Amino acid sequence: MKIVVCIKQVPATTEVSIDPETKRLVREGVEIMMNPFDTYALEEGLLLREAHGGEVIAISMGPKRTEATLREALACGADRAILLNDRVLGGSDTFATSYALSRAIAKIGNVDLVITGKQAVDGDTAQVGPGIAAHLGWPQAAYVSRVIESDSKHLVLERMHETGYDVCSLELPGVITVLKDINSPRVPTLKGRLASRKASINIWNASAISADLTKIGLNGSPTRVVATRSPDARDKHTIILDGSPEESARELVKILKQRIKL
Amino acid sequence: MKIDSNGSEYRDIWVLAELVGDDIHRVTFELLGVARNLASKLSKVKNREEEVVCVVLGSGLSEESRKRLFAGYADKLIIVDDEALRVFNDNIHAAVVSRLVRKYRPEVLISGATSRGRSVMPRVAVEVETGLTADCTGLDIDEDSGLLLQTRPAYGGNIIATIKCENYRPQMSTVRPGVFKLPEADFSRTGVVVQEELTEEEKVSRLRVLEEQTIEDATVNLSDAKIIVTGGRGVKGPDGFKVIEEFARAIGGAVGASRAAVDSGWISYAHQVGQTGQTVQPKIYIACGVSGQIQHLVGMQSSDFIIAINKDSEAPIMKLADVAIVGDLFEVIPEIVKLVRRDDELKKAV
Numbered sequence: 001m002k003i004v005v006c007i008k009q010v011p012a013t014t015e016v017s018i019d020p021e022t023k024r025l026v027r028e029g030v031e032i033m034m035n036p037f038d039t040y041a042l043e044e045g046l047l048l049r050e051a052h053g054g055e056v057i058a059i060s061m062g063p064k065r066t067e068a069t070l071r072e073a074l075a076c077g078a079d080r081a082i083l084l085n086d087r088v089l090g091g092s093d094t095f096a097t098s099y100a101l102s103r104a105i106a107k108i109g110n111v112d113l114v115i116t117g118k119q120a121v122d123g124d125t126a127q128v129g130p131g132i133a134a135h136l137g138w139p140q141a142a143y144v145s146r147v148i149e150s151d152s153k154h155l156v157l158e159r160m161h162e163t164g165y166d167v168c169s170l171e172l173p174g175v176i177t178v179l180k181d182i183n184s185p186r187v188p189t190l191k192g193r194l195a196s197r198k199a200s201i202n203i204w205n206a207s208a209i210s211a212d213l214t215k216i217g218l219n220g221s222p223t224r225v226v227a228t229r230s231p232d233a234r235d236k237h238t239i240i241l242d243g244s245p246e247e248s249a250r251e252l253v254k255i256l257k258q259r260i261k262l
Numbered sequence: 263m264k265i266d267s268n269g270s271e272y273r274d275i276w277v278l279a280e281l282v283g284d285d286i287h288r289v290t291f292e293l294l295g296v297a298r299n300l301a302s303k304l305s306k307v308k309n310r311e312e313e314v315v316c317v318v319l320g321s322g323l324s325e326e327s328r329k330r331l332f333a334g335y336a337d338k339l340i341i342v343d344d345e346a347l348r349v350f351n352d353n354i355h356a357a358v359v360s361r362l363v364r365k366y367r368p369e370v371l372i373s374g375a376t377s378r379g380r381s382v383m384p385r386v387a388v389e390v391e392t393g394l395t396a397d398c399t400g401l402d403i404d405e406d407s408g409l410l411l412q413t414r415p416a417y418g419g420n421i422i423a424t425i426k427c428e429n430y431r432p433q434m435s436t437v438r439p440g441v442f443k444l445p446e447a448d449f450s451r452t453g454v455v456v457q458e459e460l461t462e463e464e465k466v467s468r469l470r471v472l473e474e475q476t477i478e479d480a481t482v483n484l485s486d487a488k489i490i491v492t493g494g495r496g497v498k499g500p501d502g503f504k505v506i507e508e509f510a511r512a513i514g515g516a517v518g519a520s521r522a523a524v525d526s527g528w529i530s531y532a533h534q535v536g537q538t539g540q541t542v543q544p545k546i547y548i549a550c551g552v553s554g555q556i557q558h559l560v561g562m563q564s565s566d567f568i569i570a571i572n573k574d575s576e577a578p579i580m581k582l583a584d585v586a587i588v589g590d591l592f593e594v595i596p597e598i599v600k601l602v603r604r605d606d607e608l609k610k611a612v
Contacts, residue, residue, distance in 0.1 A: 011417075013556075036538050094384065095393060121537050122417055125396035127384040130352070134388035139353050139468035142381040145531070156472070160532065161377040162485045163282070164476040166350070171468035180538045181531035222393025222430040228423045231415065231564070234582070242575065242588035249597030252569065253605065255585055256513070259546055259567050260489075260611045 001054035001152055004105055005045040005078065006116040006128070008035040009062055009069040034069045037117025040178050043185040045115050046077050048150060055079040057108060061089060061100055067201050074196035075188035082108070086205040091218030094123075098131025100216050103209035105136060112152065114175040118143060129177035140175040141168050145182055263364070263391055264430055271367055272431040273310075274338075275301045278359060278373035278383075279318040279331070283476075286327055288444070288486065289374035290316070291334045293437055295445035298335040300370065300403050300410070307408035312369070313337040317362060319355055321348035328455065333447040337454070340366075344460040349471040350378050356385035357464045363390050368432045370410050372401070375436035376485065383436050393427035394434040397541075399441050399564070409433070418537060418560025439485055440543055481510050481517045482532055489515030489546045492535055492562075495522040496551020496572065496591060503529050506550060509595050512602045518542065518562075520552050536561035550591045554579025571595070 012031040034042075045056040058073035060066050061084035070081035084100055092100060105111050114133075119126035126142070133140035141159050148167070149156035155170045160179060170176065188196070206216060214220050239255070241248040265272070275297040280287035297314045304312045316336040318327075323341060331339055342358055363371065363386065371386070373379035375397040387394035400413030404426075410433040412425045427433040477483075484490060491513070493506040503517070510517045519533040535542055537557040547565035552558060554570070554577055562568070563582060570583035571591045580586040587594055602608055 093393060094396075095387060095391075098384075098388065123396075124416055124418070124541070126380050127387075127394060127396055130381055130384035131388050134356070134385040140381070140385070141469060142352065143377050159377075161350075162483050164474065166471050167473040167475070169470045169472055174468065179531070180534070222387075222391075223395055223425050223427050225423050226411075226426050228421055231419055231422050234563075234584075238581065238583055239585045240575070240580075240588065241585065245589055245593040245597045248587045248589055248594055249601055252585065252587060252598055253601045253608070255569075256546070256602075257605070257608055257611075260513075260608065 001048055001052040001112045002108075002110055003045040003048055003054065003056045004108060004111050004114045005038070005042045005056060005058050005073070006101055006114065006132070007038045007042065007058050007060045007069060007073055008117075008120045009033070009060065009066045010035045010120055010122040032065070032069065034072055035117055035120045035122075037119060037121070037178070037180065039117075039185040040180055040182050041115040041117045042073055042076060042078065043183045044147065044178055046186070047183060048113070048147070051150065052152060054112075057082060059101065059104055060084070061092070061097060070201055071196045071199070072188065074199050075192040076186055077192060080202070081199070082202045082204055084205075084209065085203050088206050088213065088217045091221060092216055093221035093223045094125050094127035094131055095223070096216045096221045098128045099135050099220070100206075100209065100211055101128070102132045102135035103211050104204060105132065107204070107209050112172045113155070114138075114173075116175070116177045118177050118179050126177070129175055133175035136173075136175070138174050139170055140177075141170050142177045143179055144176045145179045147182070269431055272369045274313045274315050274366075274368050274370075275304065276315045276317055276368040276371040276432065277336070278371065278379070279316050280374050280376060280378060281318070281320045284322065284324065284327075286330065287374060287376070289376060289437070289439040290331075291444055292439065292442040293372055293374065294331070294334040294336055296401055296437065296442050297370075297372065298445065300401060303403035303405070304369065304408055307403065307405060315340060315368065317359065318342070319347045319358060321345050329449065330447065332451045332453045333449045335445060335448070335451070338456065339453065340456045340458055342458045342460055344465075346460055346465045349474060351467055351469055351471055352381045352385060353467045353469050354460075354464055355382045356389060358458075358460060359386045360389040361464070362458060363432060371432040371434045373436050375438045379436045383434060387434050390432075392430040392432060392434055394436070395425045395427070396436055398435045398437045401435060401437065410435070415564065418556075419541075419564050420560070438543060440488070481507060481515070484516050484518060484533070484535065484540050484542050487516035487542075487544050489513055489548070490518045490535070490542055490544045490562075490565075491515050491548045491550065492518030492520065492552055493523055493529070493550050494520035494552030494558075497523060497528065498551075500528045502551075502592070505592060505595050509548070509550070509599055512599045513608075515546075515548070520558050549579050549583070550595065552579050553577045554582060
């Protein structure tokens with residue numbers, strides 16, 4: 001099974017700031033990490049490879065320093081890594097990002113399965129996985145919490161929604177986006193870490209993936225962020241109840257009654 | 263679809279309905295209310311009548327449901343009724359919606375930011391080549407350009423961004439459930455019904471839904487809950503969650519959990535609130551024995567009203583809370599439950 005796992009490098013904090021000029025995120029000096037949901041995507045890829053053979057290819061799009069996150073994927077056991085890196089890819093929204101990733105997947109060739117995390121914890125859109133599927137014309141299953149059965153032609157899986165689960169059969173090639181519940185990601189071995197430092201990462205630019213330049217980067221992105229602001233400050237006044245349990249309960253029930261009426 | 267000139271061939275505000283079994287999800291009515299407002303504003307800017315169109319994909323939509331959609335401010339229903347649409351299939355649903363979009367050219371297309379909405383809308387956006395803004399908490403029409411102004415939180419709610427889609431149509435958003443008020447229904451309203459058929463080609467899908475497992479328990483559904491009672495590390499174990507569950511049932515809420523509680527195996531992942539769980543925005547959020555690490559806060563800090571019960575008065579959650587109860591949750595909660603159960607007024611309200 002040839003599996004592509006899409007990985008995003010995200011800030012390790014949500015305490016982020018926006019450059020007032022460019023309206024882009026200030027990335028300088030911010031600690032980074034692998035998007036938490038992608039660690040589950042990677043682990044699922046590794047588990048499927050262990051069951052069926054084949055290879056796991058980690059792919060990301062971003063600036064050069066994204067290599068560090070791809071090396072982590074290699075340390076965990078990914079067979080190889082590809083970084084889409086080109087200035088013309090900068091500023092891509094979810095449409096353009098999923099297009100560029102789909103072009104890279106097409107270039108890799110003969111891919112059976114693409115796995116992404118449910119969403120990235122910085123943008124929180126959950127749109128790139130389904131976007132890749134649509135660009136490739138492949139079926140998708142989002143919010144996957146369990147792979148029940150798998151072979152080279154299909155997966156039987158469980159996807160979660162607000163009021164339960166659907167059991168689905170997905171014919172490959174296809175795309176799944178996974179939840180945290182699906183597995184417990186492994187920790188890289190020391191040997192893996194050492195090997196990942198020396199591993200070479202393929203760097204592909206826009207022409208390497210034969211990208212249509214009208215569909216990538218800021219100019220190829222249908223959506224544009226036109227303003228950013230901090231959220232409305234919460235009413236800072238905190239009512240503190242530190243009496244006996246009976247007193248606190250009585251006071252709280254009064255407050256609850258008022259709020260529920262609203 | 264990229265627009266060439268002024269895009270005047272695109273018109274109307276479309277709402278993609280969400281069906282739960284044979285019923286219509288509440289978020290659909292919230293969106294129809296928003297759409298009504300957007301359509302009025304857009305009509306003024308464009309100086310022509312813009313309608314609210316509700317697109318319903320399903321099987322066997324009742325007469326009663328149609329009436330409710332008109333009463334909820336739809337002017338027109340586009341109904342695709344087919345057995346193949348009875349279960350939610352991202353691929354089939356996206357193919358149909360994309361075809362309808364190409365045929366009728368809506369100005370705006372919105373759906374609920376539910377797991378289904380967030381699966382199908384990105385596919386539609388790519389298939390028709392337009393932009394999509396995820397999980398919006400505000401929608402408005404720009405009074406000069408008539409463009410849709412889409413507001414959404416990012417970075418766990420620490421930044422609020424306004425997003426436009428100027429050169430592509432339709433302008434698409436998924437909208438967070440529970441953010442917009444339900445408009446009052448007007449059953450004197452009627453409207454037009456347009457029937458569309460599913461093509462044979464669209465029925466073919468490489469994804470098949472084999473089985474649907476619905477959990478009837480309302481304490482599980484975090485996204486629709488008006489009240490959420492969450493347990494954290496301070497709950498101490500699976501038995502402790504029985505206290506949380508009892509509290510939730512007494513006040514008609516759902517049960518949430520912190521990552522620490524889920525990772526300890528005390529309760530299932532479906533309950534997890536926070537960065538690697540769900541983002542929630544209930545009217546009342548009650549955090550019991552939750553310290554309030556940033557990964558938890560980003561998943562619930564947009565809640566309207568926050569109550570925290572914690573032994574540690576210095577815990578971060580206590581600073582965020584509107585009401586901070588300093589005390590042992592195992593002593594405080596049973597007292598609250600007792601009072602709630604005795605209070606007829608409150609019992610009725612929940």
